[in-house]
Amino acid sequence: DGGITQSPKYLFRKEGQNVTLSCEQNLNHDAMYWYRQDPGQGLRLIYYSQIVNDFQKGDIAEGYSVSREKKESFPLTVTSAQKNPTAFYLCASSMVASEYYEQYFGPGTRLTVT
Amino acid sequence: AQKVTQAQTEISVVEKEDVTLDCVYETRDTTYYLFWYKQPPSGELVFLIRRNSFDEQNEISGRYSWNFQKSTSSFNFTITASQVVDSAVYFCALSGRTGTYKYIFGTGTRLKVLA
Numbered sequence: 001d002g003g004i005t006q007s008p009k010y011l012f013r014k015e016g017q018n019v020t021l022s023c024e025q026n027l028n029h030d031a032m033y034w035y036r037q038d039p040g041q042g043l044r045l046i047y048y049s050q051i052v053n054d055f056q057k058g059d060i061a062e063g064y065s066v067s068r069e070k071k072e073s074f075p076l077t078v079t080s081a082q083k084n085p086t087a088f089y090l091c092a093s094s095m096v097a098s099e100y101y102e103q104y105f106g107p108g109t110r111l112t113v114t
Numbered sequence: 115a116q117k118v119t120q121a122q123t124e125i126s127v128v129e130k131e132d133v134t135l136d137c138v139y140e141t142r143d144t145t146y147y148l149f150w151y152k153q154p155p156s157g158e159l160v161f162l163i164r165r166n167s168f169d170e171q172n173e174i175s176g177r178y179s180w181n182f183q184k185s186t187s188s189f190n191f192t193i194t195a196s197q198v199v200d201s202a203v204y205f206c207a208l209s210g211r212t213g214t215y216k217y218i219f220g221t222g223t224r225l226k227v228l229a
Contacts, residue, residue, distance in 0.1 A: 040221060059216075099146065108158065110157075
């Protein structure tokens with residue numbers, strides 16, 4: 001089955017530690033995205049990548065970093081510089097980075113930092 | 115600026131009732147796309163529909179229907195004969211060239227269907 005996998009489902013970290021969230025897709029999509037979801041708010045774009053070895057900041061990139069070394073993988077690192085890292089993180093992909101194509105989402109990772 | 119407003123934070127209905135979820139958008143783009151996604155308790159957003167700005171035909175898919183009206187900048191979603199499995203958070207989203215391929219999401223409407 002084609003789809004997007006994110007692991008783990010739940011992640012706990014101590015404040016001051018960097019943590020990397022995994023996102024893998026086997027849909028052969030060029031574009032991948034990371035969103036953050038907080039209670040009562042819509043999804044906010046952190047980073048997106050249109051193609052391998054290329055990525056752009058979204059609306060809330062501060063305190064986050066990404067890499068896109070393989071088409072299938074788009075890991076997100078939440079650094080200690082992110083002031084409020086506790087949130088639900090969703091990875092998505094689309095055929096290409098276009099306003100037309102729908103995005104497909106993974107099951108999400110809920111990160112709790114204490 | 116682009117904006118999506120889902121004024122209904124939470125709606126509760128009894129099973130078999132019809133329910134309409136509202137979505138109002140703002141954009142300066144002449145070409146844009148509107149989407150609806152469902153987020154069940156599992157967390158994964160599920161794509162429901164895409165509508166482009168040049169197609170104002172209403173669409174029906176089973177118990178789901180969508181009403182797109184450019185005159186009022188609205189793209190409302192109706193579930194007919196609701197079921198408990200429809201309980202979820204529903205998001206409306208907008209994309210257009212001004213947004214550099216990103217979606218602008220509304221804050222979502224939580225629908226609770228009671229048995």
